[in-house]
Amino acid sequence: MTDDIPDLDATDLAARIRRRELSSREVVQAHLDRIAAVNPAINAIVTLDPEGALAAADAADAALARREATGPLHGLPIAFKDTHHTRGMRTTHGSPLHADDVPDHDDPLVARVTAAGAIRIGKTNVPEFAAGSHTFNTVFGTTRNPYDPSRSAGGSSGGAAAALAAGMQPIADGSDMGGSLRNPASFCNVVGLRPTPGRVPQAPSGSSWQTLAVAGPMARTVADTALLLSAMAGPDPRDPIALETPGSAFAAPLDFDPRGLRVAWAPDLGADVPVDPEVLDVLADAVAVFADLGCHVESDSPDFRGADDVFRTLRAHEFNLGLGHVLDSSRAALKPSLVWNIEEGRRLGPDDLARATIAHSRLYARGIDFFDRYDVLLAPVSQVVPFDADLEYPQSVAGLAQHTYLDWMRSAYYITLLGAPALSVPAGFTPGGLPVGLQIVTAPRSDLTTLRIGAAFEAATRHGRRRPPRG
Numbered sequence: 001m002t003d004d005i006p007d008l009d010a011t012d013l014a015a016r017i018r019r020r021e022l023s024s025r026e027v028v029q030a031h032l033d034r035i036a037a038v039n040p041a042i043n044a045i046v047t048l049d050p051e052g053a054l055a056a057a058d059a060a061d062a063a064l065a066r067r068e069a070t071g072p073l074h075g076l077p078i079a080f081k082d083t084h085h086t087r088g089m090r091t092t093h094g095s096p097l098h099a100d101d102v103p104d105h106d107d108p109l110v111a112r113v114t115a116a117g118a119i120r121i122g123k124t125n126v127p128e129f130a131a132g133s134h135t136f137n138t139v140f141g142t143t144r145n146p147y148d149p150s151r152s153a154g155g156s157s158g159g160a161a162a163a164l165a166a167g168m169q170p171i172a173d174g175s176d177m178g179g180s181l182r183n184p185a186s187f188c189n190v191v192g193l194r195p196t197p198g199r200v201p202q203a204p205s206g207s208s209w210q211t212l213a214v215a216g217p218m219a220r221t222v223a224d225t226a227l228l229l230s231a232m233a234g235p236d237p238r239d240p241i242a243l244e245t246p247g248s249a250f251a252a253p254l255d256f257d258p259r260g261l262r263v264a265w266a267p268d269l270g271a272d273v274p275v276d277p278e279v280l281d282v283l284a285d286a287v288a289v290f291a292d293l294g295c296h297v298e299s300d301s302p303d304f305r306g307a308d309d310v311f312r313t314l315r316a317h318e319f320n321l322g323l324g325h326v327l328d329s330s331r332a333a334l335k336p337s338l339v340w341n342i343e344e345g346r347r348l349g350p351d352d353l354a355r356a357t358i359a360h361s362r363l364y365a366r367g368i369d370f371f372d373r374y375d376v377l378l379a380p381v382s383q384v385v386p387f388d389a390d391l392e393y394p395q396s397v398a399g400l401a402q403h404t405y406l407d408w409m410r411s412a413y414y415i416t417l418l419g420a421p422a423l424s425v426p427a428g429f430t431p432g433g434l435p436v437g438l439q440i441v442t443a444p445r446s447d448l449t450t451l452r453i454g455a456a457f458e459a460a461t462r463h464g465r466r467r468p469p470r471g
Contacts, residue, residue, distance in 0.1 A: 186437025
């Protein structure tokens with residue numbers, strides 16, 4: 001039985017712990033055993049605290065024995081993304097400049113998840129400063145895909161997704177600017193939700209009003225993703241864009257009848273987003289499921305004119321704002337792609353930022369108009385299948401050269417600009433056994449609807465139940 005514990009859904013584990021059919025110590029130990037068995041080949045968890053985790057598990061079991069009130073994640077182990085500060089535990093940001101940093105505080109997300117009863121076991125690997133959708137750095141090396149260790153696990157939450165897929169943790173946190181929750185979920189056959197900006201409050205920063213970067217949940221099922229979101233979400237006065245809806249709203253049942261939904265399928269997001277044929281072949285079958293479920297499906301897309309310039313301009317500005325001082329002091333310690341992206345930000349003037357901000361507002365308005373006509377947008381998560389882990393990024397997509405580490409992720413970062421919840425859900429496998437994810441997008445602030453549609457698709461397909469080989 002202990003060997004099977006890491007393969008159970010988080011909702012099931014949480015219920016068994018509450019009923020005292022399993023102890024938190026048993027659950028945490030089983031996950032530590034799985035980590036010892038599979039992490040050396042995958043390199044997903046890069047900092048581990050087994051003694052601290054087991055002590056916290058014992059405290060969690062004692063609290064249940066005393067019949068104390070417990071949170072929705074009581075007793076569940078989690079390794080936090082190595083860009084989220086964890087008090088008393090190393091947080092490196094995947095950079096040698098922070099290889100020995102030990103914060104004296106928890107980020108708001110970490111504090112909320114642990115307050116809900118989750119037990120911190122360690123940290124998951126990230127690209128350097130979370131830049132890029134492939135997880136590698138000079139501190140810990142490359143995270144590999146559990147379905148094929150020669151392939152990328154995606155990024156920047158690649159360690160989190162790989163650890164989920166391999167059964168090293170039942171829930172995971174992540175963050176997403178241009179696809180960093182969605183891309184690794186697609187590559188690793190798990191679920192990742194980019195919430196509406198403000199849904200999950202973030203720590204105060206020099207750019208608290210920005211809407212590109214969000215934090216959010218990952219898990220192996222949509223229900224488990226909603227469970228974690230219920231602990232993450234809710235108002236916080238420290239975040240000026242935090243939404244008022246309490247996290248408990250996402251603990252609601254996900255039962256949903258999708259018949260009659262107006263569904264738009266946008267394989268190329270309207271024009272200039274190339275997608276490899278093997279991705280589209282899998283997604284064609286996935287989209288057909290919606291028609292089988294009684295939805296009205298047609299090909300259409302929001303108007304993404306100017307999206308590439310908007311995203312790249314605003315991203316470069318944010319990178320210069322947040323990391324420009326690192327470039328000044330430690331240029332040689334940064335990977336070339338990161339140097340390039342910061343320098344792109346330095347070349348921007350006020351007119352560039354004004355142009356991008358206005359264009360973003362217009363694009364958002366066109367998105368709102370689109371969701372007046374459709375209930376849901378379907379699109380590829382990633383334009384490629386998991387690629388060679390020894391590459392920094394794919395060199396071509398559908399025969400077209402990719403010149404920067406951003407080029408191949410337009411299918412994710414165009415969606416970012418809509419300010420809408422976007423769910424990556426397992427959609428099937430290529431003939432070679434590589435996972436492909438479907439991106440489900442609904443109107444801004446309709447996160448629960450997104451989850452319910454994703455759950456209906458998941459129930460009809462069950463692609464997420466196909467786990468990677470072990471041993």
